[in-house]
Amino acid sequence: MYERTINISFSVKENILLSVKETKNEFTKEILFLSALYFYRKRRLSLGKAAELAGYNKIEFIEKIQKEDEYIFDYDEEELDEIFKDSKLIK
Numbered sequence: 001m002y003e004r005t006i007n008i009s010f011s012v013k014e015n016i017l018l019s020v021k022e023t024k025n026e027f028t029k030e031i032l033f034l035s036a037l038y039f040y041r042k043r044r045l046s047l048g049k050a051a052e053l054a055g056y057n058k059i060e061f062i063e064k065i066q067k068e069d070e071y072i073f074d075y076d077e078e079e080l081d082e083i084f085k086d087s088k089l090i091k
Helices: 014-020 024-041 047-054 058-067 077-089
Strands: none
Touching (some): 024 058, 047 058
16 A cells, blocks of 8 residues: 655754754654654554654654653543453453
8 A cells, every 4th residue: 555755844943953952863853753742642643653653663662752751551540440341341
């Protein structure tokens, strides 16, 4: 299956890169990761799609999330109750 790729670009003042002490490539990679993490946290992208957006495979993305001290799975109490309830139905 062919997936078309689109190019999205935006301008950043050079002093921003100097402030964060990153190269253009490092900054771009970080923006992609943070965007992927944002959409994953908002449940707008699955773990796999977020990893794809960030340019990682799933394992690499999980490792990167862990290095950032982020939770991989972030369920509230109601969601956990539902998961455990459903798991009891599986035989």
